[in-house]
Amino acid sequence: xxxxxxxxxxxxxxxxxxxxxxxxxxxxxxxxxxxxxxxxxxxxxxxxxxxxxxxxxxxxxxxxxxxxxxxxxxxxxxxxxxxxxxxxxxxxxxxxxxxxxxxxxxxxxxxxxxxxxxxxxxxxxxxxxxxxxxxxxxxxxxxxxxxxxxxxxxxxxxxxxxxxxxxxxxxxxxxxxxxxxxxxxxxxxxxxxxxxxxxxxxxxxxxxxxxxxxxxxxxxxxxxxxxxxxxxxxxxxxxxxxxxxxxxxxxxxxxxxxxxxxxxxxxxxxxxxxxxxxxxxxxxxxxxxxxxxxxxxxxxxxxxxxxxxxxxxxxxxxxxxxxxxxxxxxxxxxxxxxxxxxxxxxxxxxxxxxxxxxxxxxxxxxxxxxxxxxxxxxxxxxxxxxxxxxxxxxxxxxxxxxxxxxxxxxxxxxxxxxxxxxxxxxxxxxxxxxxxxxxxx
Amino acid sequence: xxxxxxxxxxxxxxxxxxxxxxxxxxxxxxxxxxxxxxxxxxxxxxxxxxxxxxxxxxxxxxxxxxxxxxxxxxxxxxxxxxxxxxxxxxxxxxxxxxxxxxxxxxxxxxxxxxxxxxxxxxxxxxxxxxxxxxxxxxxxxxxxxxxxxxxxxxxxxxxxxxxxxxxxxxxxxxxxxxxxxxxxxxxxxxxxxxxxxxxxxxxxxxxxxxxxxxxxxxxxxxxxxxxxxxxxxxxxxxxxxxxxxxxxxxxxxxxxxxxxxxxxxxxxxxxxxxxxxxxxxxxxxxxxxxxxxxxxxxxxxxxxxxxxxxxxxxxxxxxxxxxxxxxxxxxxxxxxxxxxxxxxxxxxxxxxxxxxxxxxxxxxxxxxxxxxxxxxxxxxxxxxxxxxxxxxxxxxxxxxxxxxxxxxxxxxxxxxxxxxxxxxxxxxxxxxxxxxxxxxxxxxxxxxxxxxxxxxxxxxxxxxxxxxxxxxxxxxxxxxxxxxxxxxxx
Numbered sequence: 001x002x003x004x005x006x007x008x009x010x011x012x013x014x015x016x017x018x019x020x021x022x023x024x025x026x027x028x029x030x031x032x033x034x035x036x037x038x039x040x041x042x043x044x045x046x047x048x049x050x051x052x053x054x055x056x057x058x059x060x061x062x063x064x065x066x067x068x069x070x071x072x073x074x075x076x077x078x079x080x081x082x083x084x085x086x087x088x089x090x091x092x093x094x095x096x097x098x099x100x101x102x103x104x105x106x107x108x109x110x111x112x113x114x115x116x117x118x119x120x121x122x123x124x125x126x127x128x129x130x131x132x133x134x135x136x137x138x139x140x141x142x143x144x145x146x147x148x149x150x151x152x153x154x155x156x157x158x159x160x161x162x163x164x165x166x167x168x169x170x171x172x173x174x175x176x177x178x179x180x181x182x183x184x185x186x187x188x189x190x191x192x193x194x195x196x197x198x199x200x201x202x203x204x205x206x207x208x209x210x211x212x213x214x215x216x217x218x219x220x221x222x223x224x225x226x227x228x229x230x231x232x233x234x235x236x237x238x239x240x241x242x243x244x245x246x247x248x249x250x251x252x253x254x255x256x257x258x259x260x261x262x263x264x265x266x267x268x269x270x271x272x273x274x275x276x277x278x279x280x281x282x283x284x285x286x287x288x289x290x291x292x293x294x295x296x297x298x299x300x301x302x303x304x305x306x307x308x309x310x311x312x313x314x315x316x317x318x319x320x321x322x323x324x325x326x327x328x329x330x331x332x333x334x335x336x337x338x339x340x341x342x343x344x345x346x347x348x349x350x351x352x353x354x355x356x357x358x359x360x361x362x363x364x365x366x367x368x369x370x371x372x373x374x375x376x377x378x379x380x381x382x383x384x385x386x387x388x389x390x391x392x393x394x395x396x397x398x399x400x401x402x403x404x405x406x407x408x409x410x411x412x413x414x415x416x417x418x419x420x421x422x423x424x425x426x427x428x429x430x431x432x433x434x435x436x437x438x439x440x441x
Numbered sequence: 442x443x444x445x446x447x448x449x450x451x452x453x454x455x456x457x458x459x460x461x462x463x464x465x466x467x468x469x470x471x472x473x474x475x476x477x478x479x480x481x482x483x484x485x486x487x488x489x490x491x492x493x494x495x496x497x498x499x500x501x502x503x504x505x506x507x508x509x510x511x512x513x514x515x516x517x518x519x520x521x522x523x524x525x526x527x528x529x530x531x532x533x534x535x536x537x538x539x540x541x542x543x544x545x546x547x548x549x550x551x552x553x554x555x556x557x558x559x560x561x562x563x564x565x566x567x568x569x570x571x572x573x574x575x576x577x578x579x580x581x582x583x584x585x586x587x588x589x590x591x592x593x594x595x596x597x598x599x600x601x602x603x604x605x606x607x608x609x610x611x612x613x614x615x616x617x618x619x620x621x622x623x624x625x626x627x628x629x630x631x632x633x634x635x636x637x638x639x640x641x642x643x644x645x646x647x648x649x650x651x652x653x654x655x656x657x658x659x660x661x662x663x664x665x666x667x668x669x670x671x672x673x674x675x676x677x678x679x680x681x682x683x684x685x686x687x688x689x690x691x692x693x694x695x696x697x698x699x700x701x702x703x704x705x706x707x708x709x710x711x712x713x714x715x716x717x718x719x720x721x722x723x724x725x726x727x728x729x730x731x732x733x734x735x736x737x738x739x740x741x742x743x744x745x746x747x748x749x750x751x752x753x754x755x756x757x758x759x760x761x762x763x764x765x766x767x768x769x770x771x772x773x774x775x776x777x778x779x780x781x782x783x784x785x786x787x788x789x790x791x792x793x794x795x796x797x798x799x800x801x802x803x804x805x806x807x808x809x810x811x812x813x814x815x816x817x818x819x820x821x822x823x824x825x826x827x828x829x830x831x832x833x834x835x836x837x838x839x840x841x842x843x844x845x846x847x848x849x850x851x852x853x854x855x856x857x858x859x860x861x862x863x864x865x866x867x868x869x870x871x872x873x874x875x876x877x878x879x880x881x882x883x884x885x886x887x888x889x890x891x892x893x894x895x896x897x898x899x900x901x902x903x904x905x906x907x908x909x910x911x912x913x914x915x916x917x918x919x920x921x922x923x924x925x926x927x928x929x930x931x
Contacts, residue, residue: 055514340848355863359830364858370873373845377873381858384866 032136073104073187105189121170130163142279161191186215214243256282291320473530502635607643641671677712710745729788732760743775767796785818828865
């Protein structure tokens with residue numbers, strides 16, 4: 001990281017520092033946790049918010065984006081929280097599912113299906129309670145994520161959220177939805193969610209990020225740990241209001257023979273950074289990362305991922321598709337690291353972007369960092385517009401231009417969508433994609 | 442005697458004299474005092490009898506350089522360079538060289554044989570095919586020793602001489618173009634070079650002329666504790682064509698020596714420049730002791746419509762390579778190409794790649810990069826492809842493949858792709874793998890030894906790039922690759 005001499009503190013940085021000073025004593029966790037927070041805060045004081053001179057944040061200058069940071073949201077009453085939840089609309093309304101609700105960064109057990117989950121082998125604890133019980137070990141993240149600025153910021157402020165543990169050999173028949181919803185008033189949130197899938201367990205987790213208003217700043221972290229032989233799908237859908245600044249980190253640690261699928265659809269928010277850090281902890285594990293990004297107007301949406309192959313015989317697949325319209329900006333940064341002795345690693349990364357308008361802007365940075373010789377790694381990256389020949393072909397068959405374009409965009413995204421391989425998620429995502437395309441003027 | 446031979450012999454001969462007295466003797470050269478300050482710059486400028494503006498230009502660059510810091514973003518590691526512990530000027534005292542092969546150091550001849558260039562082969566090549574003549578500018582430490590075929594080139598209107606000579610005879614051309622592609626303030630090493638550059642080649646191809654022969658510069662660092670800072674400027678006027686080759690070597694020493702060059706290419710309307718490099722500086726020993734730091738800024742400007750610049754490089758030498766030959770595709774319909782083979786062994790570190798900046802309409806570029814790492818080396822491809830808002834219909838195809846040989850090396854790919862124009866179509870693909878057991882088995886089954894099999898597979902792997910090289914270089918490059926991989930199997 002390029003450590004520049006610190007420039008003047010911005011208003012947002014001052015607000016964050018002040019927020020920490022006031023909240024410090026009320027933040028949950030024992031002495032070990034407090035020490036971690038202080039360390040992260042010192043790092044924040046030294047480096048400030050990430051900006052374009054920080055290589056990992058080169059394309060998404062958070063310091064420039066955040067003019068100010070509103071105060072962290074307080075917990076709402078049950079009725080109030082219910083109202084916010086109702087106003088946000090549901091992404092999976094017709095799906096039979098367990099639901100866990102987080103409003104403005106605060107977990108509301110009274111609105112969640114805790115008992116039903118417990119009956120089926122899933123324990124859900126409020127984050128503060130888990131922190132009190134498990135101590136600072138709970139905050140431990142894979143090495144590859146530790147130095148990130150947003151991860152550090154979450155460590156400072158994480159006060160609420162939940163800890164979801166799926167018992168060994170539990171196979172859930174219904175998906176679990178975790179709804180992250182924010183009210184329309186400007187507020188900051190910084191919850192943390194832990195998902196721990198036990199040995200040979202199977203589950204589908206749906207995370208939805210909705211609501212928010214002008215000036216909302218959220219910096220969430222989801223720590224996913226897939227146990228030995230577990231089969232886990234985590235599908236994240238971000239459809240926040242256009243005025244929000246959304247920073248969301250997902251870390252995924254895979255034990256031996258685990259197979260996890262991490263899907264991220266970024267459609268909403270004015271400035272969104274979705275980052276995923278994947279660490280292989282046991283051999284013969286496999287991770288699939290899928291991304292669908294659709295941006296328009298003045299939106300800026302970033303998908304960043306780092307896949308760390310630290311052990312031999314693991315496999316990773318990344319497919320990321322981006323559609324950019326109007327004067328929006330899309331960003332993809334993907335890095336595959338193969339550590340020394342992580343032999344027989346198989347890593348394939350594909351990223352493709354479709355630019356729909358003249359002013360659309362796309363930046364791609366697919367990286368390979370390889371220190372072992374007996375590996376198969378590849379990445380591909382493309383950027384372009386809709387093929388006029390294909391358009392002509394469809395129009396020659398009587399399909400109106402608008403419809404033909406929609407069809408071609410859908411076809412472009414389908415490679416990533418099909419890989420999801422879960423009917424519920426595919427249906428929900430396709431609905432979103434079609435909505436997005438039909439509102440195009 | 443063919444020109445290539447003659448020139449190589451001439452350069453060698455100086456080397457031979459040096460060798461006779463041992464490497465520690467420096468009576469053969471004329472040096473400026475160690476260190477860097479304004480006086481040294483004045484000394485260099487005076488030595489070359491430069492016009493006043495050139496001195497001012499150098500001093501401005503030096504002042505700017507003092508305010509800059511060394512770049513740290515590349516994936517290379519080395520102890521901090523003491524810029525005051527270098528001789529910035531070192532020139533051999535002219536001595537007429539031996540005329541025949543027998544007088545060349547047999548050690549050198551043996552080396553050449555091992556490199557796969559039996560000097561005979563070149564003679565034959567040049568003899569059989571008169572079109573394959575190559576004009577050579579030989580740069581030895583800080584000065585150009587000789588330039589061949591000058592008269593014949595002059596008849597065609599081509600100017601090919603050392604940059605010091607160009608400053609005397611064509612100052613207006615130098616003044617017009619120097620620093621126009623790589624500005625003085627471009628980066629740390631380019632700025633340093635602007636302040637202290639001592640020599641290099643100057644090429645000017647007039648309108649409509651197809652240069653009658655290949656031009657080439659042969660760089661040699663010989664003196665201890667010196668840095669080589671050369672500056673090459675090639676201008677191709679409307680509708681002209683030139684193919685230029687560059688070769689470099691340095692003797693084996695325990696110290697690290699700095700080579701910070703700047704190369705600027707300018708192609709005007711319909712002009713084409715083909716620039717090929719075979720870089721074989723001393724890479725240091727297997728423990729990483731010694732070797733050249735090759736920190737080079739190379740950039741071509743496709744200034745005119747339908748112009749084309751093509752970079753081809755074979756990188757096998759240097760302890761550290763930090764080099765990104767780039768193309769600014771300014772003219773409409775201009776085209777940039779980059780073909781590279783980077784081979785690292787021992788403890789070499791390579792951070793190399795290219796930048797293709799699409800500014801004009803209908804511009805296209807192609808990048809083929811093949812990295813081969815062996816031993817304990819690190820090999821990084823770092824590249825940028827960008828399309829400006831107005832670069833409609835820009836096209837790029839990038840392919841960078843890495844091959845790893847052995848467990849302790851690393852291969853990295855860091856491409857940046859920025860598209861600000863919807864009609865721009867960019868494609869990038871990269872792969873990393875090792876030589877598969879199946880391929881080895883297939884070759885061995887047919888009676889090839891391990892080393893032969895590796896050489897065969899590697900040559901197949903880099904074929905795309907080798908094909909782009911002028912014939913003389915292709916032979917050399919192929920052999921170079923097999924030699925620098927020697928002993929990396931098993």
